[in-house]
Structures are given as C-alpha cells and as structure tokens.
Amino acid sequence: MTFKSLTLLIMGLSCIHTAMAEDVQIAVAANFAGPMQKIARQFQQATGHRAILSFGSTGKFYTQIKNGAPFDVLLSADTATPERLERENEAVSGSRDTYAIGKLVLWSPQSNFVDKMGQALITGRYDHIAIANPKVAPYGIAAQQTMQKLNLWWNLQSKLVQGENIGQTHQFIETGNAELGFVALSQIQGDGKMSGSYWLVPQKLYSPLAQQAVLLSKARDNAAAKAFLSFLKSTRTRDVIKSYGYDLPK
C-alpha cells in the first residue's frame, strides 16, 4: 500500500468514525458518581460515543429537566422521579429501567466508631449525625425511615445535620465535622478500598433504593443515548456496578 492510499484510508475511516460518534449528556445522581466515571470511560472505548456527565441531586435534575435542561439520559437515585417524568411526557415511555439498587450505611471515618450492629447510633458519643435532606434525596428518606423504625428519629433531632445531597453529606462526615452519618455504601466502598467503620443497615429498615435510568424525550432519536442505555445493562457494566457495593435487579 502506498503512503498516499494509506493516508486516504485513514482519512476515510476517521470520517466514518466522526459521523457515527455522538455525544450523550447524562445527569447522574451524586451517589453513582464513582461507578459512572468508570462506566463512561468504558462506554467511550467500546462505542466511540462520548458521555458528558453532570452530577447532582435527583430533585435538582427534575427541576432542570422540566425547565429545558439539555440532558439526554437521567440516572436517578429513585424510581419516583423517572416515573413522574414519564407521566409528564418528559421521558420516553417504556425506557425506564432499574440499573442499581443502593445500600445505606451508617459510616464514620474513625475506625471502631461504628459497630457492626449499629449500636453506635444509640450508645455512641457524638454531637452531629449527618443525613441527606429527606425532602430532596432518596438516601435521606432511607436514613429517616431507618431512624423511625428504630424509634430514634425524635431523640436524634437535635443532632441531625442535613446535606443538600448524599455527596455533601459525605463531605460533612469526611471532614470530621459530623462524627458519623448515613451515606451510600458505594461512596465508602469506592472500588474495593474502604476506610473507617460502618454498619450496613439491614434492608428491612428502609424501602428499597432502586435507582432507575430513563431516556428523556428530546433524545428520542439520539443513537448515543440509546447505545448508552443498552451498555448500562451489559455484563461488564453490571460487574462495575456490583464492585461499588450495589445490588443488581434480577
């Protein structure tokens, strides 16, 4: 092959590549930030499409989507928000799918602060316990349900501090300003490494934290968005999600 024809071939291939590769804008619930960054890299390698990620609280994304935010896909921290978007014709009906089931933990960066039975909640000496705001964050609702089931909700009111989302809640605890708090297992498990001490809250104490992905209406014909949603169901992606401490739908 001559140099010229090789150049032409490369140019031709790159044309095909750019014609097919698209961007997909994804709004991602803060608790899924860790696995998502990894999945997005693998997605780009596998398909050539580029995933552009925004992280934040599910409540904020709902408001932004209702007001014309340019997202193609929402990875919500709950099922209620995608359901609602579907009902309001902001999301493509039938595109909803559970991609992960979150797990709640009571966590402290100090070792031996939280025991494996969660007794630290009652006996521990602490001034502040951090949760995500239950009005806007599903993990905050789960934390509230847990404390209510244990009849501690009212006793702990004076010690509660609320983060805007689960990311900010993690920050309150990580910096030591709150001695402990309720976060997502994925945040402390982060790809196998673990710090401090934690109690994995039994699933019977809170309603399941099923997290759903949904294709938004404006991306109805976006090939990259559809490719991403099917990539999210691949075995490879499911392994990543599992490694961050989530359960997977059957």
Next chain:
Amino acid sequence: MTPDWLPPVLLTLKLAASTTLILMCLGIPLAWWLANTHSWLKAPLNAVISLPIVLPPTVIGFYLLLLLGPKGAIGQMTQSLGLGSLAFTFYGLLLGSVFYSMPFVVQPLQNAFETIGKRPMEAAASLGASPIDCFFTVALPLARPGLWTAAVLGFAHTVGEFGVVLMIGGNIPEKTQVISIYIYEHVETLEYGQAHLLSMGLLLFSFVVLSILYAVNKRSRGVF
C-alpha cells in the same frame, strides 16, 4: 401560629446584624490603617480582604469546613477552649459571614478615609488636637457617607449569602437555616409558591436598600 418563613427570616436578620456590627468594629481601624500606611503589608492585606470577591463560595466553604473540623486549626482551638466545633452552629455561620462580607465593608471605608486626605487631619493637629481626638472629631464625621455605605453593603451582602452557609450550615431550622437555604429547599421540592414569596421579598428588599443607598450618596459627597 407563626408562618414557616419567619424563623429563617429572623435568623438571617440576626446573622446580618451581628456580622455588620463585628465588621464595623474591625473594619474601621483596619481601613484607617490601610488608608494611611506605607507599609509593604498593605498590598497583601488588601489582597486577602478582597479574596471573597474573586473566590467562589465553594472554595471558602470547603476550606472553612476543613478548618472547623476536629483536625483543622480553628476546630482544635475551639475544642481546647471547650466550645466544641463551630460547623453547624450560628457562630460558625457568623465566622464565615465576617470573612465573606469583609471586602464589602472595608473597601468603602478605605475609600472614604482616602478621599478625606491628610489636610483636615494636619489642620486639626496644628490646632493642638491629639491623633485620637483628630480621628473621632474630624475623620469619622467626614467619612460618614462611607460608614453608611459600608454598613448597608455588609448587611445586604450577608442577607444574600448562599454558598458558604450551604457548605458549613447543615440546614438546621432555627440554627443555621437562613433565607437563601430555605428558598433553595423550596425550589428543590417544587414548592414554587413559598419560593416565590420569599424570593420576591428578598428582591424588593435588595432593590429598596440599594436605591436608598445610591440616592443618599448622590446627595452627600459620594464616596461610593
């Protein structure tokens, strides 16, 4: 029955008033010194005071969170004094607000003192007034419009603060839930009615305060 919005409004007013009071006490001597000194410290000090204008509140909030924590310098100091940690308390917000609103108080004061110049002070001194006498009977009265500007801007800016209180406040009703956080939560939970009520109130308040400030300053010598 008290309306829901009253506690955050009262808390915000308390925070803004305390911040303004502290900043005027600190700011007047500081601005006076800055206006008159030739020290090499002047430039770096001016830069530090102006930092909050340039930096995003997340930077200030993030470092405050680290400083106030058990491993941070301020956290260790307050704990050894038996005060506990300042994060999630009114005093934590006050500390953040004092730093965050400082340029809005010190800069108008410094401008006012610099505008007066050295002449009136020299005249007073030649008539036998002591430096402290000069300051209270000559400089301060001449700088009055600047004093007003500084106090009003410091107060209004603290009322409007959001990022720092979000980062170190913890959204605790009657302790750290100020107006801006309260509005934010209503917007997030789609309770637009409540959000509108307070947002409109805040918009009108800011407009009226700034209008009065500009009108008054135009009539006086106008240092702002």
